Amino acid sequence: MKERLMQARESMEEAKLLHKEKVGNKLVLAKLYHAMIYCLFALFRIKEIGHLTHADIIERFEKEYVMPGFFDASILKVLRHVYDLTHECDCEHMPVPADDDIRLTMQTAEEFITQTENCFKKM
Helix, strand or coil: CHHHHHHHHHHHHHHHHHHHCCCCHHHHHHHHHHHHHHHHHHHCCCCCCCCCCHHHHHHHHHHHHHCCCCCCHHHHHHHHHHHHHHCCCCCCCCCCCCHHHHHHHHHHHHHHHHHHHHHHHHC
């Protein structure tokens, strides 16, 4: 799942660059969301998503990692919020995320990636 963690890091770096260049909050938020989703793919060792939806994977994350206390509920809260903002996949209909949403999501995504990497170091 090293590949998924690399994808998470790459999406995070792309989000930072896009944010720095003021490309637009929609695109930045989409990159941050993908960084977090790649962490979930790594945690669940998902190579191909198949019939699963992102909502299914987020729900499983809550049950298997948040409820037992392996990850803080604040990560789940941000992940769900970003999912709600981006789930249509049509940027035309997506509301423009506020700068505060971007800052919080960027911080949370960075923490999530680091914590996910640490999980694999312990294994």
